[in-house]
Amino acid sequence: MSAGPDTPPFSTVDINNDSRDDEDIFASAVQEVSLDPEVNGAREGLEKVSIDDTPASISTSLNSPVMEEIATERSNNIIITVTEPQKIGEGMSSYVAYRVFTKTNMPIFSKHEFAVLRRFSDFLGLHEKLTEKYLRSGRIIPPAPEKSIVGTTKLKMTSTPSTENVNGSVSSAGVQSQFVERRRAALERFLNRVAQHPVLSIDPDFREFLESGMDLPKATSTSALSGAGMLRLFNKVGETVNKITYRMDEADPWFEERALRVETLEACLRRLGGACEALAGERRELAVRTHDAARAHASLSGADPHAPLSRALSHVADLHEKIENLRLEQSNTDFFILSEHIKDYLGLIGSIKDVFHERVKVFQNWQHAQMQLTKRRENKAKAELSNRPDKAEQAANEIVEWETKVERNQQEFDSISRVIKKEIERWEEIRVDELRATLLHYLEEHMKHQAQAIRYWDAFLPEARAIK
Amino acid sequence: MMQDCVEDSSQDPLSTVPVADPAPATMDTKVEKKKPNENVSLADNSLLVDISDALSEKEKVKFTVHTKTTLPEFQKSEFIVVRQHEEFVWLHDRYEENEEYAGYIIPPAPPRPDFDASREKLQRLGEGEGALTREEFLKMKEELEDEYLATFKKTVAMHEVFLQRLAAHPVFRRDSHLRVFLEYEQDLCAKPRGKMDLIGGLVRSMTTTTDEIYLGATVRDVNDFFEQETSFLQEYYSHLKEAVAKVDRMTSKHKEVADAHIKLSSCITQLATREQPPMERFLTKASETFDKCRKIEGRMASDQDLKLADTLRYYMRDAHAAKAVLVRRLRCLAAYEAANRNLEKARAKNKDVHAAEQGQAEACAKFEQLSARAREELIDFRTRRVAAFRKSLIELAELEIKHARSQQELFRKSLQVLRECQ
Numbered sequence: 002m003s004a005g006p007d008t009p010p011f012s013t014v015d016i017n018n019d020s021r022d023d024e025d026i027f028a029s030a031v032q033e034v035s036l037d038p039e040v041n042g043a044r045e046g047l048e049k050v051s052i053d054d055t056p057a058s059i060s061t062s063l064n065s066p067v068m069e070e071i072a073t074e075r076s077n078n079i080i081i082t083v084t085e086p087q088k089i090g091e092g093m094s095s096y097v098a099y100r101v102f103t104k105t106n107m108p109i110f111s112k113h114e115f116a117v118l119r120r121f122s123d124f125l126g127l128h129e130k131l132t133e134k135y136l137r138s139g140r141i142i143p144p145a146p147e148k149s150i151v152g153t154t155k156l157k158m159t160s161t162p163s164t165e166n167v168n169g170s171v172s173s174a175g176v177q178s179q180f181v182e183r184r185r186a187a188l189e190r191f192l193n194r195v196a197q198h199p200v201l202s203i204d205p206d207f208r209e210f211l212e213s214g215m216d217l218p219k220a221t222s223t224s225a226l227s228g229a230g231m232l233r234l235f236n237k238v239g240e241t242v243n244k245i246t247y248r249m250d251e252a253d254p255w256f257e258e259r260a261l262r263v264e265t266l267e268a269c270l271r272r273l274g275g276a277c278e279a280l281a282g283e284r285r286e287l288a289v290r291t292h293d294a295a296r297a298h299a300s301l302s303g304a305d306p307h308a309p310l311s312r313a314l315s316h317v318a319d320l321h322e323k324i325e326n327l328r329l330e331q332s333n334t335d336f337f338i339l340s341e342h343i344k345d346y347l348g349l350i351g352s353i354k355d356v357f358h359e360r361v362k363v364f365q366n367w368q369h370a371q372m373q374l375t376k377r378r379e380n381k382a383k384a385e386l387s388n389r390p391d392k393a394e395q396a397a398n399e400i401v402e403w404e405t406k407v408e409r410n411q412q413e414f415d416s417i418s419r420v421i422k423k424e425i426e427r428w429e430e431i432r433v434d435e436l437r438a439t440l441l442h443y444l445e446e447h448m449k450h451q452a453q454a455i456r457y458w459d460a461f462l463p464e465a466r467a468i469k
Numbered sequence: 470m471m472q473d474c475v476e477d478s479s480q481d482p483l484s485t486v487p488v489a490d491p492a493p494a495t496m497d498t499k500v501e502k503k504k505p506n507e508n509v510s511l512a513d514n515s516l517l518v519d520i521s522d523a524l525s526e527k528e529k530v531k532f533t534v535h536t537k538t539t540l541p542e543f544q545k546s547e548f549i550v551v552r553q554h555e556e557f558v559w560l561h562d563r564y565e566e567n568e569e570y571a572g573y574i575i576p577p578a579p580p581r582p583d584f585d586a587s588r589e590k591l592q593r594l595g596e597g598e599g600a601l602t603r604e605e606f607l608k609m610k611e612e613l614e615d616e617y618l619a620t621f622k623k624t625v626a627m628h629e630v631f632l633q634r635l636a637a638h639p640v641f642r643r644d645s646h647l648r649v650f651l652e653y654e655q656d657l658c659a660k661p662r663g664k665m666d667l668i669g670g671l672v673r674s675m676t677t678t679t680d681e682i683y684l685g686a687t688v689r690d691v692n693d694f695f696e697q698e699t700s701f702l703q704e705y706y707s708h709l710k711e712a713v714a715k716v717d718r719m720t721s722k723h724k725e726v727a728d729a730h731i732k733l734s735s736c737i738t739q740l741a742t743r744e745q746p747p748m749e750r751f752l753t754k755a756s757e758t759f760d761k762c763r764k765i766e767g768r769m770a771s772d773q774d775l776k777l778a779d780t781l782r783y784y785m786r787d788a789h790a791a792k793a794v795l796v797r798r799l800r801c802l803a804a805y806e807a808a809n810r811n812l813e814k815a816r817a818k819n820k821d822v823h824a825a826e827q828g829q830a831e832a833c834a835k836f837e838q839l840s841a842r843a844r845e846e847l848i849d850f851r852t853r854r855v856a857a858f859r860k861s862l863i864e865l866a867e868l869e870i871k872h873a874r875s876q877q878e879l880f881r882k883s884l885q886v887l888r889e890c891q
Contacts, residue, residue: 276732280729280732301712
């Protein structure tokens with residue numbers, strides 16, 4: 002299944018594609034770039050590629066440098082939307098199914114548009130498979146949304162279908178639909194990130210997830226309370242201990258610097274996320290209080306015998322109800338646009354830390370092999386000194402065995418280091434672009450909200466003037 | 470006709486008023502006002518009162534009351550005294566207990582200056598200082614100081630309006646207690662309300678309410694108009710009170726929404742320092758945008774407070790004062806009916822008839838006079854209320870539109886700059 006990282010069949014092929022030189026953002030991390038120019042056309046060429054026009058060289062191993070270069074130089078033409086969360090069944094055995102709709106030009110898919118139904122555990126199953134296959138080679142696997150036993154149980158136990166909430170007032174139904182919406186958005190982000198990744202996007206399991214009309218085998222091992230879940234928990238604990246106790250002798254300053262940068266970024270993002278959630282929460286509370294004020298004005302209007310004033314007060318009440326909804330929308334903007342983006346990135350940073358840790362483990366292996374080799378060499382020397390030819394020969398064999406292992410482990414370490422560097426550089430660029438886009442979107446939405454506020458007050462002004 | 474001077478712009482606590490030497494650290498504030506209120510529409514300017522200065526120190530606020538008059542009853546034509554809140558209450562009580570004014574709506578006494586909330590917030594800010602960055606702390610401190618200043622200006626305005634209503638009123642202005650209040654340089658005998666006074670006040674207000682209920686139950690009203698007014702005012706008052714409470718909660722939360730932008734701004738700035746120059750510029754600009762946004766939201770909140778909440782509050786108190794008139798009238802009616810019964814008894818026994826007749830005639834005249842005056846006052850109350858609400862609501866809408874437009878423009882410009890930021 003997973004091809005070894007040590008097969009670069011095209012690494013000696015010369016490239017002549019100049020148009021990409023100024024975009025070579027990997028210059029710092031990559032020693033050599035190799036590409037067959039026939040395979041990698043211009044960006045626009047992708048649309049013209051028909052389904053059968055699969056370049057022959059794509060059949061090479063998944064982790065070859067060629068594959069990476071082809072895919073990393075342009076974004077994949079694929080958009081995935083996750084919609085229509087529907088509750089299937091009732092009670093504890095119920096679950097939410099999502100419609101996953103894909104629109105794409107990518108050659109590996111058999112159609113341009115297609116949709117399937119998937120449940121949450123299917124997503125987790127996909128994530129787990131991708132992690133198993135690619136984490137070891139240094140890939141950053143986009144994080145899957147968190148399991149939430151509380152949220153999920155509540156969902157199962159409510160009898161009303163938890164589709165989009167019609168009015169936005171805060172109520173338990175509102176909170177529920179918020180949960181579903183957050184999850185839906187997170188699942189969508191997950192799939193799209195995988196889809197944009199040069200290597201992950203062409204993974205067969207991913208393809209099957211998007212395309213296959215059949216239900217996927219139930220990923221029971223993803224359940225939090227299953228045996229596999231328990232095992233995962235133990236492993237995680239063990240890993241955590243490992244992370245704390247093992248100090249890697251870092252030869253490459255790049256990694257040390259990046260690791261530190263990632264840590265500080267994480268701290269910053271956490272604080273920003275907290276501030277954003279606080280703002281969203283305050284606005285939601287403001288909406289509730291606006292509702293109360295609206296009610297109070299309605300009562301006041303009812304008690305006022307002077308007709309024009311009564312009418313105006315009633316308009317004040319209506320106005321405030323509209324403002325209440327507006328404030329809720331503002332809160333949602335804070336929440337769904339900014340706050341969720343930040344959470345997403347914190348998840349990604351988690352994946353990055355995972356990948357750094359994988360490298361440490363690979364290093365550990367290498368060191369371990371190194372130690373074994375040294376021991377065997379000592380054994381051989383000792384055997385020779387004590388004139389034990391049979392032991393010496395045995396030791397010599399073992400030396401050969403361990404030398405091979407050391408070499409292989411070293412290559413694995415070099416490879417994972419190289420891949421991580423590329424992944425991180427790619428991530429850095431995406432991160433900045435996405436943050437920009439998010440902030441711009443956020444401001445745009447808030448600008449629209451203000452326009453709406455102006456409309457409401459403008460409509461009210463003549464009512465106020467009409468009081469006699 | 471009394472003119473209600475609460476809504477004109479020079480009463481606007483947030484209009485730019487030169488502040489002399491704010492020393493917020495110790496919460497000692499002086500506010501100077503340059504000109505007297507000119508919105509008192511009288512045919513003459515024979516009695517002009519304003520609060521030209523105010524000083525807040527620890528527990529007390531000292532108001533400098535400045536009077537300019539052409540009336541002969543006063544010793545000088547222009548003079549100043551320093552008064553504290555309790556002395557305003559003393560003045561109000563003198564009007565309340567004067568039977569001659571029984572049919573009038575007495576301008577409600579200004580509320581006690583209350584900086585507890587602001588002080589508490591400032592204290593909490595100080596305690597939580599460690600959790601904030603220097604920048605965040607300074608911004609929050611600035612916000613709280615602004616809030617404190619606004620509260621202060623408001624309380625000055627309320628005390629001023631109280632005096633101005635009295636000074637503008639053709640009957641109230643002639644009261645000797647007002648003269649004493651404005652002229653007498655020593656402290657008035659009003660002591661700060663000790664516990665007994667507070668309890669006394671409580672007892673008094675309780676008896677008023679029981680009066681209302683008792684009288685309402687036993688004395689049948691001869692006049693439909695007053696029946697209606699009574700039930701209207703009861704209901705209206707309680708709705709006003711409710712509305713005030715809800716709007717207050719809303720505006721205070723709105724302020725918190727504004728304040729929440731501080732942390733957002735600061736975190737984005739922190740993020741910016743770790744980025745490359747183009748992104749750093751982008752984020753710094755975004756952070757500035759949120760900061761400006763915060764200020765506008767803050768203004769939105771305080772204008773809601775000023776135009777909506779304060780209007781509601783003022784009329785709530787006025788409604789309470791109007792209810793007091795109705796109670797006094799009912800008492801007077803009870804006295805009238807007692808005089809009637811007395812006369813009947815006297816005629817039946819044929820004893821002291823003349824005295825009883827005179828007593829009855831007096832009670833009748835008093836009652837009729839009071840009723841007539843009360844009716845005028847209550848009608849006037851409605852007119853004033855409608856006019857004031859209209860004015861406030863229009864001003865509120867205009868201000869909110871203005872602020873929303875600023876916000877919109879802020880976002881638009883920022884988006885433009887940010888998009889160009891490469």
